[in-house]
């Protein structure tokens with residue numbers, strides 16, 4: 551299947567590693583020009599260089615998605631260097647887990663500002679260009695944690711909030727041929743997950759209890775994101791695609 555995104559311009563946040571990096575690589579392999587946005591500029595540059603070495607079109611741009619000024623500056627650079635953004639993947643995010651009683655205001659703000667406000671700021675910044683082109687794809691990376699998890703009130707709330715942002719943005723912009731969807735991964739075998747002290751238990755639990763009995767892989771999530779970002783997904787909007795091995799609840 552031709553995904554129809556050759557020469558589209560994609561901006562992927564948090565793309566210096568993990569799911570974002572795999573997604574950026576897959577978009578680039580499909581012929582898109584990709585901007586790797588990350589707060590970690592050295593890692594973003596290394597990733598962009600790696601893609602360019604394989605013949606792909608890629609640039610790095612430093613961005614703190616929680617800052618409107620930083621987002622606007624980064625997107626101005628992207629538009630100047632590779633063109634108006636057609637595909638936005640709001641992927642930057644992290645956890646700062648604590649039970650609510652021990653969760654500080656700063657723990658709440660750090661996670662919600664990057665995951666939820668960051669997605670809002672990037673969306674707001676790219677929408678005028680997409681409306682002008684009458685084409686756009688926005689994919690928000692939520693998490694199965696939107697259903698709630700002990701110790702993750704900040705993360706879970708932000709990931710649930712992303713679904714509201716997804717639906718509202720979809721409703722406002724369908725008339726401009728812009729689709730907005732979310733991907734909700736389960737537990738993915740990333741470096742961060744491998745570093746968990748109880749990684750072996752998490753892995754064994756996935757193998758014992760999931761309908762698809764294994765942890766998710768980076769490419770499982772990236773493939774779902776790239777499909778939703780493609781021409782072929784043009785009649786899907788406001789939806790949530792779970793990439794969780796069949797896990798619900």
Ligand SMILES: NC(=O)c1ccc[n+]([C@@H]2O[C@H](COP(=O)([O-])OP(=O)(O)OC[C@H]3O[C@@H](n4cnc5c(N)ncnc54)[C@H](O)[C@@H]3O)[C@@H](O)[C@H]2O)c1
Nearest residue numbers: 564566568569588589614615641642643693735737738740
């Ligand atoms: N790994 C999983 O099991 C899993 C499951 C569900 C959802 N997710 C979500 O997928 C996304 C990617 O996760 P990952 O496991 O690949 O994480 P990761 O830590 O490998 O990558 C996240 C990237 O975001 C960047 N980042 C952090 N703060 C930023 C900021 N303010 N501005 C710009 N970039 C920033 C980091 O530098 C990092 O490169 C996250 O939103 C995460 O919540 C992951």
